[in-house]
Amino acid sequence: MKMDGFLLLLNKVRTAGKDQYMALCPSHNDHTASLSIKSVNSKILLHCHAGCAAIDIASDLRLTMADLNLNGSNTTPGFRQIEAVYRYTDANGKPFEVVRTNPKGFYQRQPDGNGGYIINLKGIVLTLYHQDKVKLAIGNATPVIFVEGEKDADRLWSLEMVATTNPMGAGKWRNSYTEVLQGADLIVIADKDSPGRDHANRVANSCYSRAARIRILELPGGGKDVSDWLNNGRNRESLKRLITEAPEWKPSRDNKAVGLVCMADVEAEEVDWLWFPYIPKGKLTLLEGDPGVGKSWVSLAIATAVSLGKGLYGMVADEPAKVVIASTEDGHGDTIRPRLDSMAANVKQIYAI
Numbered sequence: 532m533k534m535d536g537f538l539l540l541l542n543k544v545r546t547a548g549k550d551q552y553m554a555l556c557p558s559h560n561d562h563t564a565s566l567s568i569k570s571v572n573s574k575i576l577l578h579c580h581a582g583c584a585a586i587d588i589a590s591d592l593r594l595t596m597a598d599l600n601l602n603g604s605n606t607t608p609g610f611r612q613i614e615a616v617y618r619y620t621d622a623n624g625k626p627f628e629v630v631r632t633n634p635k636g637f638y639q640r641q642p643d644g645n646g647g648y649i650i651n652l653k654g655i656v657l658t659l660y661h662q663d664k665v666k667l668a669i670g671n672a673t674p675v676i677f678v679e680g681e682k683d684a685d686r687l688w689s690l691e692m693v694a695t696t697n698p699m700g701a702g703k704w705r706n707s708y709t710e711v712l713q714g715a716d717l718i719v720i721a722d723k724d725s726p727g728r729d730h731a732n733r734v735a736n737s738c739y740s741r742a743a744r745i746r747i748l749e750l751p752g753g754g755k756d757v758s759d760w761l762n763n764g765r766n767r768e769s770l771k772r773l774i775t776e777a778p779e780w781k782p783s784r785d786n787k788a789v790g791l792v793c794m795a796d797v798e799a800e801e802v803d804w805l806w807f808p809y810i811p812k813g814k815l816t817l818l819e820g821d822p823g824v825g826k827s828w829v830s831l832a833i834a835t836a837v838s839l840g841k842g843l844y845g846m847v848a849d850e851p852a853k854v855v856i857a858s859t860e861d862g863h864g865d866t867i868r869p870r871l872d873s874m875a876a877n878v879k880q881i882y883a884i
């Protein structure tokens with residue numbers, strides 16, 4: 532890719548000499564523009580003064596190291612071309628976009644308010660595609676079709692059917708998305724591959740207590756998804772017929788058997804970190820140490836940072852979040868609260884069992 536294209540992906544870029552620039556490093560919580568960029572021998576060289584590796588910086592910009600070659604040839608296009616842009620509004624009405632690229636890839640961005648984009652979703656509360664129209668449809672008792680991917684969803688909207696999907700595709704469902712589907716007459720159309728079926732089940736299980744009714748549908752015949760199916764000469768009426776015929780879905784009660792999953796069918800997922808590389812989100816972390824070295828104090832400092840939405844050391848700031856403390860040793864009033872106060876925690880966000 533070209534240098535000017537690369538610089539567009541960064542924030543607070545300034546010139547620092549011939550073919551040399553400084554910018555905010557996208558890979559750590561950078562306030563001082565500590566990323567140095569220069570071109571040497573037709574390559575973009577990156578050096579973060581805080582120590583982030585170039586490969587991580589490229590990856591955070593949704594690039595590969597090959598993209599940092601200034602004369603990427605036409606046979607191996609270095610920079611991905613934008614193929615489609617899918618516009619979302621988040622749970623608070625803020626706009627964000629999922630960008631589909633060629634070669635196939637996705638990244639997310641949000642408008643910066645000056646006609647440009649910020650290549651991250653900081654401050655965005657992810658939600659379902661077309662969530663506003665979906666909520667309206669549910670209010671009118673119109674069935675909602677859940678598909679895998681924005682392309683399929685838009686295809687169904689073009690047939691005047693109400694459709695949605697979650698950002699980033701199969702394996703990226705979040706339980707918070709069920710809020711949009713409260714009371715829905717929901718039809719989940721599974722892509723005809725193993726990740727697609729797993730995803731459909733995950734969505735159905737997650738929505739079960741919220742949706743008014745759930746049906747899971749796998750389209751007959753060849754092809755993988757709704758678009759393939761419609762391209763094979765089917766239309767809105769044939770889809771409506773299949774939906775009418777589909778039985779209501781209930782969660783399986785037979786969950787006691789030992790199930791085996793082939794690793795070939797498991798999709799690799801990125802770990803979401805509260806504090807890289809110490810505390811992954813959604814997993815159990817143990818903080819070990821001798822008595823008296825400050826384990827409880829560190830735990831409360833972490834709770835404080837979470838309650839304030841301050842990113843932990845080296846992380847970018849996040850939304851403030853709630854914390855539950857389960858302490859068997861320290862008194863709530865004589866130890867925990869005074870320590871939290873000494874660290875200026877937002878104690879309204881912190882609960883104790």
Ligand SMILES: [Zn+2]
Nearest residue numbers: 556559579583
């Ligand atoms: Zn950095």
